[in-house]
Amino acid sequence: xSLSGEMRSALQAGDYQALIRAVPYARTLxxxxxxxxxxxxxxxxxxxxxxxxxxLPAIHGxxxxxxxxxxxxxxxxxxxxxxxxxxxxxxxxxxxxxxLDRDTFCECHLTRQGNRVANVIVTAWQQSRxxxxxxxxxxxxxx
Amino acid sequence: xxxxxxxxxxxxxxxxLRHCQHLGIRAVSATENELVVELxxxxxxxxxxxxxxxxxxxxxxxMDTASGTVVICALPEFExxxxxxxxxxxxxxxxxxxxxxxxxxxxxxxxxIIFTRCETFQEDxxxxxxxxxxxxxxxxxxxxxxxxRDLITGGDDE
Numbered sequence: 001x002s003l004s005g006e007m008r009s010a011l012q013a014g015d016y017q018a019l020i021r022a023v024p025y026a027r028t029l030x031x032x033x034x035x036x037x038x039x040x041x042x043x044x045x046x047x048x049x050x051x052x053x054x055x056l057p058a059i060h061g062x063x064x065x066x067x068x069x070x071x072x073x074x075x076x077x078x079x080x081x082x083x084x085x086x087x088x089x090x091x092x093x094x095x096x097x098x099x100l101d102r103d104t105f106c107e108c109h110l111t112r113q114g115n116r117v118a119n120v121i122v123t124a125w126q127q128s129r130x131x132x133x134x135x136x137x138x139x140x141x142x143x
Numbered sequence: 144x145x146x147x148x149x150x151x152x153x154x155x156x157x158x159x160l161r162h163c164q165h166l167g168i169r170a171v172s173a174t175e176n177e178l179v180v181e182l183x184x185x186x187x188x189x190x191x192x193x194x195x196x197x198x199x200x201x202x203x204x205x206m207d208t209a210s211g212t213v214v215i216c217a218l219p220e221f222e223x224x225x226x227x228x229x230x231x232x233x234x235x236x237x238x239x240x241x242x243x244x245x246x247x248x249x250x251x252x253x254x255x256i257i258f259t260r261c262e263t264f265q266e267d268x269x270x271x272x273x274x275x276x277x278x279x280x281x282x283x284x285x286x287x288x289x290x291x292r293d294l295i296t297g298g299d300d301e
Contacts, residue, residue, distance in 0.1 A: 004193045024189040025198035051161040055291055060162035061226045062207035066200020088199045091231045
């Protein structure tokens with residue numbers, strides 16, 4: 001699958017933030033990322049537009065899913081030697097706590113990278129890393 | 144409850160979900176145990192700027208909304224049911240420029256858990272874009288403030 005020029009140059013520069021900015025859906029969610037040496041933490045700043053349940057209020061479960069899926073995809077792209085766009089095959093998402101109306105963070109672990117299929121695990125939290133709000137597992141196929 | 148009342152209820156519910164308003168998600172039809180919800184195509188949900196294909200996350204949001212809302216059709220009284228988990232299989236990319244529909248069913252309701260299935264499609268309902276199974280937890284109607292319950296039911300539970 002073809003990559004846009006913007007994505008290709010972000011990949012070559014190893015610039016996560018530029019890669020995120022090149023994806024319209026990621027801009028809609030407002031997600032960002034920070035790197036600490038080799039560690040990468042994705043961040044979803046609180047936003048009224050991302051809310052679901054108005055009573056708590058809480059972030060829409062689908063937004064948490066989209067944020068985790070997008071983060072998994074970006075971290076997988078960055079781990080590739082040649083620029084390829086991963087295509088998602090399946091996605092399992094466990095909601096552990098309500099995602100409250102505040103900043104959300106996540107980090108990704110590439111559990112297995114085969115020739116064509118990759119398995120990524122994502123963990124999301126808000127106040128404390130020790131209290132995850134969601135975990136996800138995704139398979140991607142690399143074209 | 145007749146289908147018209149159900150559609151009014153699920154529409155009011157989806158209307159209170161800010162992110163659904165942001166993406167333009169709306170209920171199309173509702174019957175007891177089956178709900179169809181529409182996600183219109185827009186630049187905001189594009190995952191691949193080169194092809195215009197919708198990002199999987201927006202499809203996940205559509206299916207979470209449809210599955211979480213079909214519980215309103217399945218239960219005698221309105222209650223909010225938080226999502227426990229979702230498992231999504233992506234069969235094919237959605238055709239850019241066209242809306243995506245999600246059809247959700249609650250196929251088993253227990254006192255604690257509601258089990259849902261949902262598939263998304265475009266023009267042809269047989270051409271599945273993605274499929275999703277979900278579980279939702281019942282926390283009881285009392286866990287939701289009465290004012291909000293009345294807003295959703297339009298007071299027609301009384």
